Amino acid sequence: MANVKFFSGENIPLEMHKVRMVQRVFLKPIEERAAAIEEAGYNTFLLRNKDIFLDMLTDSGVNAMSENQYAAMLQADDSYAGSETFYRLEKVLQDMFNMEHFLPAHQGRACEHIIARLLVKPGSTAIMNYHFTTTKAHIVMMGGKVEEIITDEGLQISSDLPFKGDLDINKLKKLISEIDKDKIAFVRIEAGTNLVGGQPVSMQNMREVSKICRAEGLTLVYDASLLSDNLHFIRTRDPEFKDADLRDVTREIGTLMDVIYFSARKLGAARGGGILTSSNELFMKMREMIPLYEGFLTYGGMSVREMEAMAIGLQESLDPDVVSQTPIFVEVLCKELLSRGVPVVTPPGGLGCHVDARQFCSHLSQEEYPAGALAAAMYLASGVRGMERGTLSEQRNPDGSETLAHMELLRLAFPKRVFTLSQVKYVADRLTWLYENRELIGGLTFEEEPRVLRFFFGRLRTIGNWQEKIVQKFRADFGESL
Ligand code: F0G
Numbered sequence: 391m392a393n394v395k396f397f398s399g400e401n402i403p404l405e406m407h408k409v410r411m412v413q414r415v416f417l418k419p420i421e422e423r424a425a426a427i428e429e430a431g432y433n434t435f436l437l438r439n440k441d442i443f444l445d446m447l448t449d450s451g452v453n454a455m456s457e458n459q460y461a462a463m464l465q466a467d468d469s470y471a472g473s474e475t476f477y478r479l480e481k482v483l484q485d486m487f488n489m490e491h492f493l494p495a496h497q498g499r500a501c502e503h504i505i506a507r508l509l510v511k512p513g514s515t516a517i518m519n520y521h522f523t524t525t526k527a528h529i530v531m532m533g534g535k536v537e538e539i540i541t542d543e544g545l546q547i548s549s550d551l552p553f554k555g556d557l558d559i560n561k562l563k564k565l566i567s568e569i570d571k572d573k574i575a576f577v578r579i580e581a582g583t584n585l586v587g588g589q590p591v592s593m594q595n596m597r598e599v600s601k602i603c604r605a606e607g608l609t610l611v612y613d614a615s616l617l618s619d620n621l622h623f624i625r626t627r628d629p630e631f632k633d634a635d636l637r638d639v640t641r642e643i644g645t646l647m648d649v650i651y652f653s654a655r656k657l658g659a660a661r662g663g664g665i666l667t668s669s670n671e672l673f674m675k676m677r678e679m680i681p682l683y684e685g686f687l688t689y690g691g692m693s694v695r696e697m698e699a700m701a702i703g704l705q706e707s708l709d710p711d712v713v714s715q716t717p718i719f720v721e722v723l724c725k726e727l728l729s730r731g732v733p734v735v736t737p738p739g740g741l742g743c744h745v746d747a748r749q750f751c752s753h754l755s756q757e758e759y760p761a762g763a764l765a766a767a768m769y770l771a772s773g774v775r776g777m778e779r780g781t782l783s784e785q786r787n788p789d790g791s792e793t794l795a796h797m798e799l800l801r802l803a804f805p806k807r808v809f810t811l812s813q814v815k816y817v818a819d820r821l822t823w824l825y826e827n828r829e830l831i832g833g834l835t836f837e838e839e840p841r842v843l844r845f846f847f848g849r850l851r852t853i854g855n856w857q858e859k860i861v862q863k864f865r866a867d868f869g870e871s872l
Contacts, residue, residue, distance in 0.1 A: 391714040403718045406711040407807055410457070417443040417773045417872045420864050424770060424857055431849025432766040432834050434775050443773030444813055446742065446802040449716070453659035453806035456706060459699040466694035476688035479664075479701040486637070486704060487614075487644035489666040491673040493680050494690025494697070497663045498615050498653025499524035504665065504679045505611060505651060508672070510534035510575040517565055518578035519544070519557045520586055522613065523783055525578070527843060530785075534575050537565055544586055545796045547746045548736050552627035553592035555583035555620075557599055566606055576609040576649075582616025585779055586797055588720070588739030590623035593631065593639070600646035609672070612643065614652040618707040618806075619740020622717045625710060636708040648672065657707060659806060660700035662692035716740055716804045719814055723802070726818040732825045735799065742803035745821065747780060750800075751831050756781050758833025758853065761798040762845075764824075766852075767831045768800060770860050772820035773872075776802045783845045827863055832856035 392404045418426070418441060430436035434447060445452070467474040480492045495501045502525050510516065512533030518525075519540045526536050539561035544554040557579065566574070579596060583589045596612075603610040621636050631639060644650065648669055654662040667673050677687065684691040692700075706712050717740050724738035727745070735744040747761035754760040761780030768776055780798035787793055802817060824831075838849040 391718045392711060403722060403811070405715070405807075407454075407456075415443055416440070419872055420770060420861050423773055424861050427766050427769050427857070431837060432762070432852060433845070433848055433850060434765045434769055434777060435846055436849070437769065437775055441773075442769075442775045444809065444817065445775050446804065446817070447775050447777050448803045449656060449741065449805040450653065451655035451661045452808070453656075454808050455659055455699060455703065458706075459659065459702045462698040462702045463695040466698045468694050469688075471686050471688055473688050473694055475694040475697045475701075479697045482701045482704055483664065483666060486640055486708070487650055487666050488641040489644050489650065490668045491666065491670075493665045493673070493676055493687070494692055495651075495663045495665060495680065495684045496691030497655055497661070498613075498651065499528065500684055500691065501651035501653075501663050501665045502528045503683065504676050505576075505649060506532045506534070507679060508675050509609060509611075514573050514575040515565075515569055516575045516578055517562065519555055519580055519591065520583045522580060522584050523843060523845070525580075525613065527785075529575070539565065540583065540586065544583065544589060547733065547749070547797070550737055552590075552623070552737065553595065554586070554589035554737070554739075555580070555591040556595040557591075559595075559598055559602070562599065562602060566602070566608070571606065571608070574608055576611045577603050578611045578613060579647075580613040580616070581620040582740045584616060584741065585783070585795075585799075587735035587744040587799065588616065588619060588741035589735075590620040590627070590740065592628060593624055593642070594628075596643060596646050603648075609648045610646070612647040612650045614643075614650050615656045616740055617643075617652065617657050618713040619717050621708070622710070622713045623740070626714075636710060636713070640708060644668075654696075654700045654703070658700040658703035659707070660703050661696045662690075662700055664690070712806075716742075716806050719804050719809070719811075722811070723814050723818055726815070727821060730818070730822045730825070732821060735797075742776075742801045744779070744797075745776075745800040745802065747798040747800050750825060750828055753829060754831070754833050756794045756798060757792055758835070759850070760833070761795075761800050762850065763831050763834050763852075764800045766834070766857070767824055767860060768802075768821060770857060771824045771864060772817065774802065774817055774820065776800050778845060782848070785842065785844070823864075823867065827860070830856055830859045830863060 426441035506528040510532035721738040723743040733746040733749040747764040751760035762778040780795040784793040833853040834850040
């Protein structure tokens, strides 16, 4: 997005790309949407694409690719071992992060699997600003546990703190003094903290955490999946980095970390992932696991075409006009919703607009999954698919009780460069209508509850058939409109 001043005085984000290939989408009548969400067990993950108008579930693997990415895919060097494609990608990543070693993996969680397998021992603790679902699942699977030390304000819905994803340095020092050093698996910084509203981490915080880890001999792991949004916020919210070259910022991040991993479904706008390190020892140990779990060392479970697209996409994700697209659309949607009284996480973060389902559905208890209910209601009202990020995304405790999430959020994600401003306005309009009729939304209860990562394929039903009331009210207010 470009920062262009309008003669009219309006503040309109201006896209710095043109759309040269499109996909037709359809908006089905609300009665058909009601049937589709019923069939999906009120879980938006189980909806079929053909029933969705705007897919705001995630940006993962569905960002728009550039013409240069597509062009590069045609030149891919396909071979089981020693492909030139791998060496091209390796070089881009080494330069980007200023790190020596790169290991390919098929996506972000595969990297988490390998890192957890190497560093987590039964009874050990991984300290981090905040967990991500798959990160925690891998740590727990290896017998470890997670301690979250995000700043207190990071867990508040409304704030004007520019870097709400920062780790609390005092909490970090306290934990290090309380836990035996050999029981600390690693310290992890997640760029653009996913589950609490895509909130960024400051350079200052990364520098401080790195200094402490180096002094204490602790391994510092950086999850760079949401780096591109985080880079935008470093450039626009931290005066030290005003107009900084994002390549320099990224290289500095590389010098602060021991291990960096990423989902290339997000960073690099392709599909895949990888791990970087400058430590020979960690590299040699992780390397052994790549052929076992991922694929040979020069493809790691990825298609060479995706690796070529990734190499270009990574370089493009250091262009300020490219990385600003999602954060600016998130800001537009958040501001529009706030002006109409709809509660959202502030300041607007990366990844998507995060609606506070706890306030939105204040008549529901957390055990009735307000964020899941809101996601289902939003699909009904608009054909827009968002994602629940709340108690449903947590795992039950061993005694069967719920782990109540810190935040109950409906995430409306922005795949990069996919939607237009008029579509953003449609989302705001339908969500506002839903807010005006929020008392119609009821709770959800499980019909089929998987034991691990239940949010992916669990099936639920509405408590009290509230979906029918939404359909009736929609027809009364919108007449024949879709
Ligand atoms: N770390 C973060 C911060 C993520 O956001 C994700 C994925 C992963 C790791 C795992 O990567 O999907 O390639 O295995 N986030 C997606 C999302 C799924 O929709 O937020 P993956």
